[in-house]
Amino acid sequence: DSGVTQTPKHLITATGQRVTLRCSPRSGDLSVYWYQQSLDQGLQFLIQYYNGEERAKGNILERFSAQQFPDLHSELNLSSLELGDSALYFCASSIQGAGGQETQYFGPGTRLLVL
Amino acid sequence: QKEVEQDPGPLSVPEGAIVSLNCTYSNSAFQYFMWYRQYSRKGPELLMYTYSSGNKEDGRFTAQVDKSSKYISLFIRDSQPSDSATYLCAIPPPIQGAQKLVFGQGTRLTINP
Numbered sequence: 001d002s003g004v005t006q007t008p009k010h011l012i013t014a015t016g017q018r019v020t021l022r023c024s025p026r027s028g029d030l031s032v033y034w035y036q037q038s039l040d041q042g043l044q045f046l047i048q049y050y051n052g053e054e055r056a057k058g059n060i061l062e063r064f065s066a067q068q069f070p071d072l073h074s075e076l077n078l079s080s081l082e083l084g085d086s087a088l089y090f091c092a093s094s095i096q097g098a099g100g101q102e103t104q105y106f107g108p109g110t111r112l113l114v115l
Numbered sequence: 116q117k118e119v120e121q122d123p124g125p126l127s128v129p130e131g132a133i134v135s136l137n138c139t140y141s142n143s144a145f146q147y148f149m150w151y152r153q154y155s156r157k158g159p160e161l162l163m164y165t166y167s168s169g170n171k172e173d174g175r176f177t178a179q180v181d182k183s184s185k186y187i188s189l190f191i192r193d194s195q196p197s198d199s200a201t202y203l204c205a206i207p208p209p210i211q212g213a214q215k216l217v218f219g220q221g222t223r224l225t226i227n228p
Contacts, residue, residue, distance in 0.1 A: 002158060002160065004158070031214070033214075033216075042220045043159070043218040048215060090158050094214065097213065099207060099209065099214045101149075103164075106158030106159045108156075108157060
C-alpha cells in the first residue's frame with residue numbers, strides 16, 4: 001500500500017459525459033501528479049500540482065482540468081468524454097516534486113470506461 | 116522519435132533465468148533513471164533508480180546505465196514467479212522545479228515455474 005488513495009476504482013460512463021476522479025496524497029506529500037495509462041500510449045504524464053499551484057503540464061487535453069485543494073487532495077475533471085478517453089488514470093504524490101530522484105508513490109488507479 | 120523507447124515484449128522465461136530488460140532514450144541531458152514495477156491492476160512502484168553511468172545492485176536486481184549509448188538496463192537474477200509484472204523505465208527530464216516522469220512503454224514479463 002503506497003498511502004495514496006484514489007476514488008472511484010472503476011467508472012463506466014457514456015460519451016459526452018463529465019466525470020471527476022479524486023486523489024488523496026500520502027500524508028506530508030505536497031506534490032500530486034496525474035497520469036493516464038492506455039494500451040497504445042503507455043503511461044503519460046498529464047499534470048503536476050504542488051501545494052495548490054500548478055507546477056508542470058504534460059499533454060493534457062483542454063477537456064481535462066485538475067486542481068489541488070487546501071487539504072492537498074486533488075481532483076481530475078474529464079469532460080465531453082470520448083471513447084478514446086477510456087484508460088487507467090493514476091495519481092501519484094511526492095514530498096516536493098522539485099526534480100531529481102525524488103520518489104513518486106502511485107495510487108491504485110481509476111479505471112475509466114467510456115461507452 | 117519518442118523520448119524513451121522500450122520493447123513491450125511480452126517476455127516469458129523459466130524460473131531461475133536471468134532477465135534483461137532494456138530502454139533507450141534520446142535526450143543526453145537526462146540524469147536520473149528509474150525502474151518501476153507494475154503488477155496487474157495495481158499502480159507502478161519504484162524498484163530502483165540510478166544517477167550516473169555504471170551499475171547499481173539491490174538484491175537480485177541490477178540497474179545499469181550507459182550514458183554514451185543512451186541505454187539503460189535492468190537485470191533480474193534468479194527470477195521468481197513473483198517477479199511476473201510489467202517493468203517500466205522512467206526518466207525525469209531536468210525541468211527546474213518540476214518533476215514529470217517520462218515512461219517507456221513497459222515490458223510485460225512472465226516467469227514460468
